[in-house]
Amino acid sequence: MSSAGVRVGLSLGLGLGALVAAGCALPANQQTAPVAAPAGADSTASAPSTVAVGGEQSAALASGGRGEDSEGKGGLRRLPFAGRLVSGDAAELPPAVAASLSPDAPISFSYREELSHDEYHLPLWYSFIDPVTYVGAPLGDFGVTAAAELTIARGDRLIGQYAAKVHVSKSYTLYKQPTHREVEEAARAAVRAKIDDELAADDARLSRVAMNLTGAERAP
Amino acid sequence: MKSVVRMLLLAVAVSGCAVAGAPFQRTEPPPGMSTIYVYRPYHYVGSLLRPPVTCGDETARIGPGGYHAFVVPAGTVTCSVQGGESVDETAIEGAPRHYYIREEIGWGVLSGHPHLNPMDNDTAHDEIAQCCVAEDQKQYQVGP
Numbered sequence: 001m002s003s004a005g006v007r008v009g010l011s012l013g014l015g016l017g018a019l020v021a022a023g024c025a026l027p028a029n030q031q032t033a034p035v036a037a038p039a040g041a042d043s044t045a046s047a048p049s050t051v052a053v054g055g056e057q058s059a060a061l062a063s064g065g066r067g068e069d070s071e072g073k074g075g076l077r078r079l080p081f082a083g084r085l086v087s088g089d090a091a092e093l094p095p096a097v098a099a100s101l102s103p104d105a106p107i108s109f110s111y112r113e114e115l116s117h118d119e120y121h122l123p124l125w126y127s128f129i130d131p132v133t134y135v136g137a138p139l140g141d142f143g144v145t146a147a148a149e150l151t152i153a154r155g156d157r158l159i160g161q162y163a164a165k166v167h168v169s170k171s172y173t174l175y176k177q178p179t180h181r182e183v184e185e186a187a188r189a190a191v192r193a194k195i196d197d198e199l200a201a202d203d204a205r206l207s208r209v210a211m212n213l214t215g216a217e218r219a220p
Numbered sequence: 221m222k223s224v225v226r227m228l229l230l231a232v233a234v235s236g237c238a239v240a241g242a243p244f245q246r247t248e249p250p251p252g253m254s255t256i257y258v259y260r261p262y263h264y265v266g267s268l269l270r271p272p273v274t275c276g277d278e279t280a281r282i283g284p285g286g287y288h289a290f291v292v293p294a295g296t297v298t299c300s301v302q303g304g305e306s307v308d309e310t311a312i313e314g315a316p317r318h319y320y321i322r323e324e325i326g327w328g329v330l331s332g333h334p335h336l337n338p339m340d341n342d343t344a345h346d347e348i349a350q351c352c353v354a355e356d357q358k359q360y361q362v363g364p
Contacts, residue, residue: 117338124265127327139327142337174327180310180336181298 079199080210083107083152094192096199097150107159110151113191115184118143118169138171142180146187150195159209160202164194241353244287246345249316254294256312256319257344258336259287261351266325266332273323273336275299275312282323286355287348304331310338320344 077095082102085093088111090101097109121140127133145167152159168187170178199206249255256275262285270281275290276297282288290299294316300309305328312319320339325332339347 115338116340119337121324121326124263124327133327142335172326172333174329177306177308177326177333177335179308180338184311 077196077200080203080207081105081107083109085109085111088112092188094148094150094195094199096196107152107154110153111148113146113148113188115187116145116147117180118145133174136173136175138173141169141171142178142183143167143169144180144183144187146184146191148191148195150199160206162195162198162202164191164198166190166194241286241355243353244349245354246318247289249291249318252294252316253291254297254312254314254316254319256290256292256297256299256321257287257348258282258290258299258321258323259344259348259352260284260323261347263325265327266334269303269325269332269334271301271303271325271334273299273301280355282355285352287352288355299336301334301336303328303334305329306333308334308336310336312338320348322347 078099079096082100082105083097084103084105084107085101086108088109090098092113093101093109093111097111101109119140119142122130127139130137133139145165147165148163150160150162152161166187168183168190170183170186172178244259246257247255258273258275258280260282267284270283272279272281273288276292278290278292280288280290292312295313297312298309299312299321300307301323303325310321312321318341320341322337322339322344324335324337326335327333
């Protein structure tokens with residue numbers, strides 16, 4: 001529904017701007033009345049800048065709001081022990097897990113990721129007659145929810161289980177639209193970063209587990 | 221009177237854009253393969269457009285009210301659609317089973333923007349059974 005919110009903000013902004021430009025003085029109580037602007041939309045901003053702000057928010061949301069760290073570039077770490085991947089794709093793992101893989105390790109990693117999609121589109125007839133469409137207001141959103149689960153075990157003994165869920169959405173306009181793949185990749189990166197965060201939060205306990213392992217079983 | 225005739229002609233022309241063919245029938249993919257159904261419910265916007273949809277190595281053009289079943293090896297498969305001024309693509313990853321993608325045409329500056337929306341199976345199965353028929357791709361093939 002964020003697209004609709006941005007559109008309302010744009011409409012109000014355009015409407016107020018037109019009134020001011022036309023020299024129409026509003027009654028005092030209307031001039032001071034607060035205008036409910038949706039998050040990320042400045043009702044008094046010009047249309048293109050409001051859309052740009054919305055775009056930045058989508059990008060920040062897509063990266064989990066953590067900037068470069070969410071993609072593992074700035075916060076790459078490894079677990080205190082090595083493990084072998086028994087389920088999942090080695091090319092699609094949280095960075096900390098990917099950095100701790102060893103084919104002969106007695107500890108096993110099992111990683112699963114699932115995506116589900118949602119979308120929101122303004123009715124075409126409405127966006128056709130609404131003037132803010134033509135200044136670049138969002139016409140809808142593509143959303144992806146990524147759910148991930150990491151299980152760490154040693155034989156039958158469960159060492160840790162971590163689950164995360166992230167929703168990422170990006171809006172599209174008449175002039176620019178993200179591909180679904182971009183949104184999917186952003187959601188995957190964000191959910192992996194969240195799993196990495198959970199591992200980091202559990203680091204002390206995992207280190208104690210590593211202390212009980214023999215030297216050969218620890219991190220490579 | 222003339223305007224009524226024009227409206228009728230326009231209605232006939234637009235409705236004539238809908239695909240005619242066999243009703244939807246789900247088929248089991250061969251072992252190790254996935255079936256991706258790309259379907260396009262009828263809508264007046266962009267009804268004259270048939271942008272090429274590619275899944276794996278196969279390409280099909282799907283008209284309004286039509287669907288096409290892509291049988292592809294299980295695993296990561298990218299489906300994309302090429303519009304006049306935009307491209308959309310989505311990745312299908314997973315076990316060999318049925319997947320559904322809904323194609324829609326949205327507003328564009330010079331021509332419509334095609335979207336490929338991955339759908340969950342329950343919603344899509346009902347939708348495709350109601351809206352769409354198999355589209356004969358031979359009409360788009362070049363040569364003998």
